Amino acid sequence: MKTRFLRFVGFFVGIGLLIAVSHSLYAQSPITVQRDGLDDSGYPRRVTFRLDVDAPAEITQATLHYDVSKVSCLDGGATVPVxxxxxxxxxxxxxxxxxxxPPGTAVTWSWTLTDxxxxxxxxxxxxxxxxxxRYNWRTVEADNLKLHWYEGNVGPTLLDAAVHGLERLENEMGIELQDEVNLFIYGDTADMRDAVLYIQDWAGGVAFSEYNVILMGIPPSLANTWGQDVVPHELAHLVVAQYGRSCVGGSRPNWLEEGLAVYAEGDPSPDVRAAIERGIANNSFEPLRSLNGAFSAHGTEAGVAYSQSYSTVAYLLETYGREPLQQIILTLAAGKSTDAALEEVYGFNVDGLELEWRAHMGLPPRDIPPTPTPINPAAIPTIVPEGLPASLPTPPAAAATAVPLTNAPAANPGICNVGLVPLLLVGLLFTRRRRD
Ligand SMILES: [Zn+2]
Structure with missing residues (x-):
């Protein structure tokens, strides 16, 4: 018993001695820091960490550890020998x-030296x-939202649009923003594209959900039209991505992802309403299952796909309420397939949902093959290099009529490709009418 006690005491004495020795070595370390800084004049192409020290003995080993502030399933950070x-x-x-x-991201670093x-x-x-x-940014803030801009006086009106979009998500769906978001509004899309390496040369806006950053090119002339829709739309993608973040490869079908984002824009635009009316009159809606994956690249069909998605999400919300909608996002994030998640939460699969929705819209039932081909967005984890956008960019307003439309990969449901084209056209029309 006594021996054990002595060993016990000895263990702590030993630990104490070790701490004392290392502390005195650290305290007596003759290396002193003269300057510890970061040169970002080459950003976004490169940044240089630089440390100037005063060291009486030769430095024999040095490492730099740096980490960027982002939400990631993997433990971030890198240690590099110098x-x-x-x-x-x-x-x-x-x-x-x-x-x-992207701009707005913080990097933290520390050096370890041995002499x-x-x-x-x-x-x-x-x-x-x-x-x-490159620009003199001005900033307006609301709860958990920071909006930066430099051209015209678009900040307050675009912040209003963002706040209203968030309120709709919170009040009507119970989906809340989890972390602060930074929105950078560039005066045009070319300015914005120069802030990001490897971005499509037609991109007009992009959401970096891991970094809680959105970059958009919104000319002041479109801030009160297109800007009012596209800001809450992109913000909704980011909020839903935060809420339904999955580390097990879970993903949302595109009709849910885009339906939620269009819903966040507010009352459906005349364009969305017209597309729904056309779909009813011509019985021309897509099988809902086909909207699990990427939408058509063609403007009109994509417009129908976005409108149908909006209508389906609105139906789910108005008929079953917000809790099941939250539950479906979380169940999908847990890795369930779209059919399995819908069955678990609502008791029907994608085809069952489509049949209910069609009946609600006054449409005849569609013949659904008895063994549907599962076209779920494949749960393939995508390795995204540092800094690449998590969702595909939105086409720019200015190039709406001449965008080389690219189909988005089916594995990524958080995609915004061409559905905004009708909105862009509406925005342009409004602008032109105002000028007339
Ligand atoms: Zn979208």
């Missing part, structure tokens, strides 16, 4: 290779927020 050149240590992050984190005498120094963490320094 070549030592005297008392200056520097390491350049070539974003041209990795893709860049020839065995002294070690770990520098206190430093933080820097990447920003697009």
């Amino acid at each position: 070549t030592i050149e005297g008392d200056t240590l520097q390491w350049t992050w070539e974003m041209v290779r990795s893709g860049n984190p 020839a005498d065995g002294h070690t120094l770990t520098t206190p963490p430093q933080t820097h927020t990447f920003s697009d320094n």
Whole structure:
């Protein structure tokens, strides 16, 4: 008993001694930091971390650890060995290779140095927020929303649109924003594209859901028309992505993803209403199952797909309420297939939902093959390099009539490809009418 007690005491004495020795080594470390900074003049192509030290003994080993602020299923951060050149240590992050984190992202770093005498120094963490320094940004804020812009006076009106979109998501669906979002509104799409490496050259807006950042190109002349729809639409994609984040490969069917985003825009636009009326009159709606994956690349068909998706989501919400809608997002995030999740929450699969919705719209039942081909968005985990957008970009307003329309990959349901084209056209028409 006594021996055990002594061992017990000895263990703690030993630990105490170790701590004391390492503490004194650290405290006596003769290495002192002169300057610890980050040069971001090359952002978004590259940034350079630089540390100047005063070290009496030669620095023999140095590593840099850096981490960007993002929500990820994998533990982030990277540790890189650094070549030592005297008392200056520097390491350049070539974003041209990795893709860049978007403006608004914070990076935190710390250096660990060892000298020839065995002294070690770990520098206190430093933080820097990447920003697009080409413009003089102005900022307006609301709860958990920061909207930055530099051209015209579009900030307040676009922030209003964002706040109303969030209110609709919260009040009508019970889906709340989890973390602060930064929206950067560029004066045009070309300016915006220069802030992001590897972005499609027709992109007009892009949501980085892992970073809680949205970049959009909205000319001041479209802020009160197209901007009022596209801001809540993109924000809804980001909020739903936060709410339904999946680390097990779960994904949402496109009709749910886009239906929620169009719903967040508010009362359906004349264009959405007209597409629904046309669909009813011509009995021309798509099988809902086919809208699990990517929408058609063609403008008119895509418009119908977005309108049908909106109508289906509105039906679910108005008929069954908001709790099952929240539940379906969470069940899909847990990795269930669309059919299995719908069965679990509502008691019907995609075809059953389509039949109910068609009856509600006054349409005859569609002949559904007895053994439907499952066309679920494949739960294939996509490896996205650092900084690449999590969803495909929105076409720009200015290029609405000349966008090379690209089909989105079926594996990624958080996609916004061409459905906004009708909205863009409406926006342009309104603008032109106002000028007339
Ligand atoms: Zn969308």
